[in-house]
Amino acid sequence: xxxxxxxxxxxxxxxxxxxxxxxxxxxxxxxxxxxxxxxxxxxxxxxxxxxxxxxxxxxxxxxxxxxxxxxxxxxxxxxxxxxxxxxxxxxxxxxxxxxxxxxxxxxxxxxxxxxxxxxxxxxxxxxxxxxxxxxxxxxxxxxxxxxxxxxxxxxxxxxxxxxxxxxxxxxxxxxxxxxxxxxxxxxxxxxxxxxxxxxxxxxxxxxxxxxxxxxxxxxxxxxxxxxxxxxxxxxxxxxxxxxxxxxxxxxxxxxxxxxxxxxxxxxxxxxxxxxxxxxxxxxxxxxxxxxxxxxxxxxxxxxxxxxxxxxxxxxxxxxxxxxxxxxxxxxxxxxxxxxxxxxxxxxxxxxxxxxxxxxxxxxxxxxxxxxxxxxxxxxxxxxxxxxxxxxxxxxxxxxxxxxxxxxxxxxxxxxxxxxxxxxxxxxxxxxxxxxxxxxxxxxxxxxxxxxxxxxxxxxxxxxxxx
Numbered sequence: 001x002x003x004x005x006x007x008x009x010x011x012x013x014x015x016x017x018x019x020x021x022x023x024x025x026x027x028x029x030x031x032x033x034x035x036x037x038x039x040x041x042x043x044x045x046x047x048x049x050x051x052x053x054x055x056x057x058x059x060x061x062x063x064x065x066x067x068x069x070x071x072x073x074x075x076x077x078x079x080x081x082x083x084x085x086x087x088x089x090x091x092x093x094x095x096x097x098x099x100x101x102x103x104x105x106x107x108x109x110x111x112x113x114x115x116x117x118x119x120x121x122x123x124x125x126x127x128x129x130x131x132x133x134x135x136x137x138x139x140x141x142x143x144x145x146x147x148x149x150x151x152x153x154x155x156x157x158x159x160x161x162x163x164x165x166x167x168x169x170x171x172x173x174x175x176x177x178x179x180x181x182x183x184x185x186x187x188x189x190x191x192x193x194x195x196x197x198x199x200x201x202x203x204x205x206x207x208x209x210x211x212x213x214x215x216x217x218x219x220x221x222x223x224x225x226x227x228x229x230x231x232x233x234x235x236x237x238x239x240x241x242x243x244x245x246x247x248x249x250x251x252x253x254x255x256x257x258x259x260x261x262x263x264x265x266x267x268x269x270x271x272x273x274x275x276x277x278x279x280x281x282x283x284x285x286x287x288x289x290x291x292x293x294x295x296x297x298x299x300x301x302x303x304x305x306x307x308x309x310x311x312x313x314x315x316x317x318x319x320x321x322x323x324x325x326x327x328x329x330x331x332x333x334x335x336x337x338x339x340x341x342x343x344x345x346x347x348x349x350x351x352x353x354x355x356x357x358x359x360x361x362x363x364x365x366x367x368x369x370x371x372x373x374x375x376x377x378x379x380x381x382x383x384x385x386x387x388x389x390x391x392x393x394x395x396x397x398x399x400x401x402x403x404x405x406x407x408x409x410x411x412x413x414x415x416x417x418x419x420x421x422x423x424x425x426x427x428x429x430x431x432x433x434x435x436x437x438x439x440x441x442x443x444x445x446x447x448x449x450x451x452x453x454x455x456x457x458x459x460x461x462x463x464x465x466x
Contacts, residue, residue: 143289143296144392146330148403150286150337157409162349162449166413170437170445178211179448184276185246186215186447187236191254191283191424192222192324200425201253207440216240222255225323226336230262234271237263241274249447250278253424254400255328257283261407265340277347277450281443282397282421285350286337286404287330289392295326344409345461347454351446352405355398356418397421411453413446 150156172179180186186208188201201217208215220232237248252260257280264271264278284291326332342348394401399421406412417436424439437445 162411189252189256204440226327229259233263247276279349287333288328291328348410350410351413353419355420
């Protein structure tokens with residue numbers, strides 16, 4: 001029989017796992033410290049792993065049926081917390097006798113020291129433990145590997161920077177130099193929870209009407225799924241077109257931009273002669289880390305009841321569909337865009353901003369996007385932290401990262417002015433400082449830029465045809 005190597009020279013299971021993940025642990029540990037809820041997850045995983053290692057020994061195991069079966073010695077639960085591994089090979093003929101001699105020569109205290117189990121049991125246990133480690137890493141990293149996936153996809157068309165031209169148009173609009181044509185109808189598509197914000201886009205519609213332009217607000221159920229809202233927007237476009245015989249320019253904010261883009265992706269064959277272009281403002285076109293961290297398995301929603309709270313909020317309180325939020329997760333956005341990409345001949349403008357994280361901004365976002373619900377009998381309440389994106393250190397408007405708001409192939413507007421995600425909503429409730437453009441003027445500039453992009457696109461296509 002070969003001598004087994006000394007126990008102290010064998011790496012423990014936990015050490016092996018630590019070594020294989022050493023490259024990621026520094027970054028992951030920083031994320032752990034940034035989100036208190038993750039510490040609860042880590043504690044839970046540690047307890048589960050400890051329980052698992054205690055359950056690995058198989059009491060009453062006798063005999064081996066395979067040749068050269070490796071044996072693993074595991075300590076009892078009362079022994080050291082670290083696993084020691086011993087392997088040995090035995091001859092088939094001597095298997096039972098060897099075990100019998102070993103049993104007869106041991107004292108009762110030695111019998112409790114360790115138990116002989118087949119190595120495949122240990123390997124299965126190690127595999128389960130590794131699965132727990134991977135789950136912990138997944139929770140720690142969250143959506144870090146998904147943010148900006150559209151920009152990393154080399155098969156998608158590149159974007160064009162239209163910021164400078166946008167600022168020129170915006171400056172002209174503030175000087176009452178308006179260039180929007182009346183040959184089209186303007187359709188504004190609000191975002192999630194817009195049904196509970198009666199002033200959403202109302203000021204902008206009145207502003208357009210004073211310029212003699214036909215403007216409508218899509219009265220969709222914003223808490224419905226993307227596919228359902230896409231169908232309703234398609235019907236809006238057709239109704240407007242057949243009533244006015246004018247093409248439609250769309251501007252969608254937040255989820256409204258995602259819904260509008262889905263309408264063009266799903267029904268372009270029916271809408272291509274009726275739509276002149278689409279502008280997306282602060283829209284999570286690539287997905288939302290907030291939605292993903294709340295709803296995705298293995299994320300924060302598993303540990304701090306966010307998923308259940310959102311289900312109650314959307315389904316019971318707002319009478320909506322939780323699918324509305326699920327459709328904004330990275331998994332759902334990737335699946336949808338790969339099956340239904342935007343047609344390349346649609347003129348697109350993307351607009352995104354970065355929030356200035358100050359107490360006033362946090363207060364404004366809290367009123368617009370935070371929800372506080374009572375939890376069960378103790379009367380305590382739980383606040384839903386919609387600013388989870390802060391954990392990733394990405395530039396964002398507080399809810400949507402700049403990277404995820406850029407539509408491939410679009411003309412992108414990246415203003416330096418600090419604007420949070422709720423600005424499109426609460427800006428309608430107050431006057432902007434004299435040196436700053438308001439929501440209506442920004443929308444006008446975006447749509448004017450979109451008209452120019454469409455004109456340039458038509459000119460290029462005409463040149464190709466010639």
